[in-house]
Structure formats: structure tokens, C-alpha cells
Amino acid sequence: MTDSARQERVARVGARAAAGVREGLRRARHGLALAMQAGVAAGIAWFLAHDVIGRPAPFFAPIAAVITLASSVGQRARRTAELVLGVAIGIGIGDALILLIGSGPWQIGLIVLLAVVLATAVGGGTPLVVQSASSAVLVATLTSTTGLPWTRFFDALVGGGVGLAVMTVLLPLNPLVVVRRAADPALRALAAGLHQLGKGLAERDRTTIADALIGLRAAEKTFAAFSSAVTAARENVAFAPARWRSRGALALYVDGANHITYALRNCRVMSRRADTALGDDEPIPQVLAVSVGLLGDAVDLLRQEWAKGVEPVAARERALRAATECGQAYEEGVGFSGGVIVAQIRTTATDILRASGIDYAEAPRLVRRAVGRPHSGRRRPAPRSGLSRPPA
Incomplete structure (x- = not known):
């Protein structure tokens, strides 16, 4: 390879790298507002659940807040409802089966299977199914440290509410x-x-x-x-x-x-x-x-x-x-x-x-x-369309 060809190749690689860095910075800049929303919501959710309400380890609260904000854009209210319902399904199935069959690898697999089946049966979307499965796993693996089932459900409710408050009142994105x-x-x-x-x-x-x-x-x-x-x-x-x-x-x-x-x-x-x-x-x-x-x-x-x-x-x-x-x-x-x-x-x-x-x-x-009419033999000018928007 000649020096000129090598230099040209290095220049192309450098240009692609620079373009990639610029694109990454652009994406980061565009995602900064959502990142700020998620960070603020997670902190507030933990503060309310842990310091104000007194929950010892309210990990579901910041998780619910972040998932509410990071859900695919649109229909966030519905996704928050699905999130809370998913937590309820996962926790309910997890706690019930652990009492009956204990915990272990196959028990965790069975708990997740039933949680996903039930979430799908009630017509839930992806957030409900994912949250049902993840909640069931957390309950099955952390049951000794998470407390009573209703407290975990309450954590998710607090987090979802904080997420909605942040995105609508505290730091609403410019639509x-x-x-x-x-x-x-x-x-x-x-x-x-x-x-x-x-x-x-x-x-x-x-x-x-x-x-x-x-x-x-x-x-x-x-x-x-x-x-x-x-x-x-x-x-x-x-x-x-x-x-x-x-x-x-x-x-x-x-x-x-x-x-x-x-x-x-x-x-x-x-x-x-x-x-x-x-x-x-x-x-x-x-x-x-x-x-x-x-x-x-x-x-x-x-x-x-x-x-x-x-x-x-x-x-x-x-x-x-x-x-x-x-x-x-x-x-x-x-x-x-x-x-x-x-x-x-x-x-x-x-x-x-x-x-x-x-x-x-x-x-x-x-x-x-x-x-105009086809085969009319004459060219019809386009009508001027500087008209105002017609009334509804």
C-alpha cells in the first residue's frame, strides 16, 4: 500500500470516527432531558418511600419511577397502570408459590412462567409482562429482605406516581x-x-x-x-x-x-x-x-x-x-x-x-x-392556494 493510499485510508477512518462521535454527542444531547427526568424521579421516589414513609429498602419505588419515564413515548398513564398491575401479579404469584413449593431454580422458572402467562391472559402489553416477570424473580430471590407483599406494591405505586408528577409538573419535556x-x-x-x-x-x-x-x-x-x-x-x-x-x-x-x-x-x-x-x-x-x-x-x-x-x-x-x-x-x-x-x-x-x-x-x-380534464388539449394552471385554513 502506498503512502498516499494509507493516508487516504487513515483520513476516511478518522472522518468516520469523528462522525460517530458527533452523532453520539447529538444523541446524548437529545436524551439529556429524559435522563434528568429519570434521575430526579428516582431520587424523589426513594426519598418519599424511604425517608418520609419509612420503608427500609423500597427498591421498587425508583424502579417504577424510571420505568414510567423510560417507557416508549406516548400512553404513559396506561403504562404506569400496567406497571403497577404487573408488580401486583408478579408479587402475588411469587409469594403464593414460595409458600407452597419453596424456592430454587425450578421454582423460579415456574413462577416466572405463570406470571408471564397470567399477564398475557389479562391482555397486558410489554410493560405489564416484563414487570410481572421481573417482580416475580425479585420476590423469589429476595423474599427474606423485601417485607410484606403489600409494601412492595405500595413502593411501585409511589414510584409510578412520582414518575408521572415529574414528567407533567416538575420537568415536563417541550412537546x-x-x-x-x-x-x-x-x-x-x-x-x-x-x-x-x-x-x-x-x-x-x-x-x-x-x-x-x-x-x-x-x-x-x-x-x-x-x-x-x-x-x-x-x-x-x-x-x-x-x-x-x-x-x-x-x-x-x-x-x-x-x-x-x-x-x-x-x-x-x-x-x-x-x-x-x-x-x-x-x-x-x-x-x-x-x-x-x-x-x-x-x-x-x-x-x-x-x-x-x-x-x-x-x-x-x-x-x-x-x-x-x-x-x-x-x-x-x-x-x-x-x-x-x-x-x-x-x-x-x-x-x-x-x-x-x-x-x-x-x-x-x-x-x-x-x-384538469384529461385530453382537454389545454394546460390548466394550478390554482393559487394561499387561502387560510378552512374552518373546522
Whole structure:
């Protein structure tokens, strides 16, 4: 290996390492608020259970507080209820079986098995099942030092209550920041996929289209995170008085999240049909590539306008321009798959309009007007969409 090649390789490794460090710092910065919540909640839960109430070893209290805060975002009230119920199931089964069959390896296995089966039978989610099993193990292995069953249940109740108090009153997260942080990569991924798909159509390159489809499929994870963040933010605003003022800006994300997720799925269908069209050697009018690119622009504008907390007027106008462009494909000639692409463009434009706040029935009407009648022999301009959000 030559010196220049070695230096280049070292430079690449150094760049990857630096990028990894930056990414780690970014994740740590984003997780700092949750870490502070968990630390404060654990300390308060132990103080209340140990120093105020007088429990000698209330380990369930800080555990319950941390689990309440660290649960997957959204539905924390439900997860706290599942946590307490899981503790009750695990403790009840553990104490009962230890009295009957004693303790040991096979007894612990049997206790955990029955706790998980019972938690599943009552329809509990993952927090309930996990907490039932872990509580049963703790009871089976620490029964000589943990005291009476009702005290352990009380510890979990104190910890869960402290966790809820910390996240809603003492240190509530800013729901708008959380949602924006989750929405940004999702919308960027969708916009990038559409731009890449438009490029593939323009160049009749199936490899580029396949890459676009891979990116759009991978975006499903970021969209799931976006949806979860919206759920958590809605709950946070409802229970945290300090965050009530965020409701207006947050409504843009809450109202649009489902519609932009529908757009992602329609774009995946569009990508598969574009690959089929090229595989069948169908004609692909240039306006289709332009239209798909305009949809990507609309998504990117929607991201920017949501982040600024303003009405997404520019995103609406770009989505309607995309609809206008795709309507010309009929005049230039399309095959079966091309017609499906046109339909998907129209549907995606409708999804973007609805995500921007346009009324459910008004959005498709605007798209139909922008597209115009097929084979009409004239190009219809996109209607101006600088209208205010329609009344609910």
C-alpha cells in the first residue's frame, strides 16, 4: 500500500470516527432531558418511600419511577397502570408459590412462567409482562429482605406516581421540540425519496428508482418515531399545564402526521409502478418526473413551514403545481403503469394538502381542478392556494 493510499485510508477512518462521535454527542444531547427526568424521579421516589414513609429498602419505588419515564413515548398513564398491575401479579404469584413449593431454580422458572402467562391472559402489553416477570424473580430471590407483599406494591405505586408528577409538573419535556426533532428526519427522507424517484424517471434508470424505493421503505422507521412523538406530545400537552401554550404550533404536526404517513405509502406504490413501467418499456412523459420532483419540493417546504410554525401555504402551492404537471401526461401519452403513477401523484398531492390543513373534502377538489380534464388539449394552471385554513 502506498503512502498516499494509507493516508487516504487513515483520513476516511478518522472522518468516520469523528462522525460517530458527533452523532453520539447529538444523541446524548437529545436524551439529556429524559435522563434528568429519570434521575430526579428516582431520587424523589426513594426519598418519599424511604425517608418520609419509612420503608427500609423500597427498591421498587425508583424502579417504577424510571420505568414510567423510560417507557416508549406516548400512553404513559396506561403504562404506569400496567406497571403497577404487573408488580401486583408478579408479587402475588411469587409469594403464593414460595409458600407452597419453596424456592430454587425450578421454582423460579415456574413462577416466572405463570406470571408471564397470567399477564398475557389479562391482555397486558410489554410493560405489564416484563414487570410481572421481573417482580416475580425479585420476590423469589429476595423474599427474606423485601417485607410484606403489600409494601412492595405500595413502593411501585409511589414510584409510578412520582414518575408521572415529574414528567407533567416538575420537568415536563417541550412537546414541540420533541415532535420537530422526530418529524424532521421523516420529512427529509420522504422528500429525498421523491427527488430520487423523479431523477430515476427522468433518466429512465431503474437502479435509481430501486434506490429510491429502498430509501422510502427505510423511512418507515422514522415515520413510526414521528407518529409516536405526536402521540406523546398530545399526551404531554394534555397533562402538563406548563406546555399548554404549545398547542397551536403542535396542532400542525398532530393534524398532519397521519396524512403525511399516507403520502409515504403512496410514494412507495408509485416507485414500484415506475419500475414496472420502465421494465415494460412504457413511455414516460417528462412531466411525470417533473411532477414527482415537485412533490418532493412540497414535502420539504412543509417541513420548513411546520418548523417555523406558519401556515404551509408554499407547500400547498407546490403540491398543486405537481398535480397540474402530472395532468399533462395524458396528453403526451402514458401506458397502464404510467396512468397508475399519475393517480398516485394526485393522491400524494391530496395527502400533502390535507397534511397542510386543507379540509378533507376540499383537498381532492383542488387537486382535480389543478389536473384538469384529461385530453382537454389545454394546460390548466394550478390554482393559487394561499387561502387560510378552512374552518373546522
